[in-house]
Each structure stands twice: as structure tokens, then as C-alpha cells.
Amino acid sequence: MSIYSKKDKETLDYLQPIEIAEGVFWVGFADMNIGLRCNPYLIVDGDEAVLIDGGSRGDFSTVMMKILRTGLDPHKIKRLIYQHYDPDLCGSVAHMEAVINNKELQIISHRENNIFIHFYSTTPKKQCITTLGYSYTFGNGRRLEFIPTPYAHAPGSFMTYDCKTKTLFSSDLFGSYDNIWSLYLRSTDDCTKCTPENKCHVNGRKCPINGILAFHQRVMNSAASLRYALEQVAAREVTLLAPQHGSIIDSPDQMKLMIERLKSLEHVGFDYFVQQNLRETSK
Numbered sequence: 001m002s003i004y005s006k007k008d009k010e011t012l013d014y015l016q017p018i019e020i021a022e023g024v025f026w027v028g029f030a031d032m033n034i035g036l037r038c039n040p041y042l043i044v045d046g047d048e049a050v051l052i053d054g055g056s057r058g059d060f061s062t063v064m065m066k067i068l069r070t071g072l073d074p075h076k077i078k079r080l081i082y083q084h085y086d087p088d089l090c091g092s093v094a095h096m097e098a099v100i101n102n103k104e105l106q107i108i109s110h111r112e113n114n115i116f117i118h119f120y121s122t123t124p125k126k127q128c129i130t131t132l133g134y135s136y137t138f139g140n141g142r143r144l145e146f147i148p149t150p151y152a153h154a155p156g157s158f159m160t161y162d163c164k165t166k167t168l169f170s171s172d173l174f175g176s177y178d179n180i181w182s183l184y185l186r187s188t189d190d191c192t193k194c195t196p197e198n199k200c201h202v203n204g205r206k207c208p209i210n211g212i213l214a215f216h217q218r219v220m221n222s223a224a225s226l227r228y229a230l231e232q233v234a235a236r237e238v239t240l241l242a243p244q245h246g247s248i249i250d251s252p253d254q255m256k257l258m259i260e261r262l263k264s265l266e267h268v269g270f271d272y273f274v275q276q277n278l279r280e281t282s283k
């Protein structure tokens with residue numbers, strides 16, 4: 001369940017860090033001029049913190065300003081978790097490292113990603129989730145679990161589950177291409193009975209589901225890898241789905257709906273390309 005009421009969610013100040021669960025802060029850049037916004041998340045527990053999918057080089061100053069506004073001394077960030085290696089989430093590695101300025105800082109990712117993360121920065125030690133036993137435990141005992149989602153979309157893609165708040169940081173899974181954005185997914189109770197149209201027949205706004213479906217068709221490798229990743233989500237008790245793009249999903253009905261809609265996507269990745277090509281050539 002969300003810590004914000006429906007009304008509060010409409011009036012959130014995106015210029016500030018936003019606490020989405022106990023000790024979990026959204027520290028992203030709500031740039032309204034682009035269709036692909038990134039959501040870095042900071043988890044603070046006791047005297048230490050980890051940053052998940054820290055963001056692009058261009059977003060660095062905004063992300064760091066928000067980290068500072070949580071009251072955290074960046075020196076206390078012990079781990080940078082990168083759930084794959086794309087520039088939208090890794091581009092600021094060297095900048096982060098310089099400001100955090102802590103010899104104990106380590107990067108947690110998958111070895112398939114670490115090969116490429118090395119090209120952003122060679123300095124911090126890079127750990128693979130497999131050798132860490134798929135988990136990280138804070139000094140106070142708070143446990144993060146790492147869940148592999150291979151080829152959804154990178155070979156080493158994974159998600160991170162915060163056992164304390166049951167928040168699932170799903171990386172590109174549940175992401176969206178959309179020029180209309182809100183931190184929390186807006187939908188109506190009628191969405192479960194609806195086929196997504198351009199405009200919602202209830203509130204007249206642009207339907208956000210289309211942007212989510214389009215993102216997965218173009219970014220994920222295949223329907224098989226997408227379905228495997230969705231099964232990992234469905235197998236866990238999740239109260240908050242926090243993707244790296246698009247909007248946070250905090251209602252069980254919305255989660256169920258999105259999992260079902262995404263599972264039924266037929267043309268994903270290369271199959272989507274082939275289908276689009278066939279359409280173009282038959283015109």
C-alpha cells in the first residue's frame with residue numbers, strides 16, 4: 001500500500017526527493033520535455049545507503065542534489081547497484097564515485113554487466129550478484145534480494161527486492177515510453193475491463209498502458225524472456241513496483257492487470273520488428 005493518499009499523489013513536489021516507502025527515496029529528474037524519464041532510488045538504513053540505477057550523466061546534478069536534500073552525507077553510500085549497463089542508469093558512475101569519495105564503495109551488478117560498466121569507471125570494486133548469493137544485507141539487517149531476469153532486456157538484467165518494505169525495483173520491466181508522466185501510475189478502477197485506447201473512456205486522459213506496452217515490445221528481447229521476468233514478479237509478495245522508467249505501481253489490481261497485459265503481448269523484440277516490417281511492406 002502506498003504511503004500517500006490518492007489526493008497527495010496528485011500534488012507531489014517533483015523538485016524534492018520523495019520517500020516512497022520507509023527509507024526508500026525517489027531521487028529522479030522529472031524532465032517534462034522527454035518521453036523517457038529515469039527513476040534512480042536511494043535506500044537509507046541506519047548509517048548507510050545504497051543507490052539503485054543512479055542515472056545518466058546529464059541527470060547527475062539533479063540526482064545528487066536530491067540525495068543531499070534527503071539529509072544523507074553521500075560518503076555514507078556504500079553500494080551502487082546497477083541492474084544492467086545502459087547509459088540512462090550508469091552514465092554518472094564516475095561522477096557518483098567522485099562525490100561519494102569513499103574507498104569502501106563497491107558496485108553490485110551481474111558479471112555480464114560488469115564487463116560494460118568497467119567502461120564507465122575502472123575504480124570501484126565490482127561484485128557479481130551470483131557470488132554475493134543474490135543478496136545484500138545492511139548493517140542493521142535489512143536485506144535486499146537480487147532476482148535475475150535474463151534478456152529482459154540485457155543478458156545480466158536483474159531486479160532488486162527490499163524485504164523490509166516489499167518494494168520491487170524492477171529496472172526496465174514495467175518501464176514506459178510516454179510524454180505524459182506522473183510518479184505514480186494513474187488509472188481508474190475500470191482499467192481491468194478496458195481495452196487500451198488512445199484516450200481513457202472514463203477520464204478522457206491519454207491511456208498510460210499504451211506507453212508501457214510499446215516500451216516492452218521495443219526494448220525487451222523476446223516474449224519468452226519477458227514472460228520469465230513477469231513470473232519472477234508474480235512469485236513474490238510485492239507492495240510497490242518501482243521501475244527505472246515510467247511510473248510506480250502501488251495498487252495490487254494495477255500490478256495484476258499490467259502483468260496480465262504484458263504476458264499476453266505476442267510480438268516482442270525481434271518478433272515485433274518482423275511484424276512491423278511485414279506491415280510496412282504490405283501497405
Ligand SMILES: [Fe+2]
Binds near residue numbers: 084086153172
Ligand atoms: Fe535498458
Ligand SMILES: [Fe+2]
Binds near residue numbers: 086088089171172244
Ligand atoms: Fe532503462
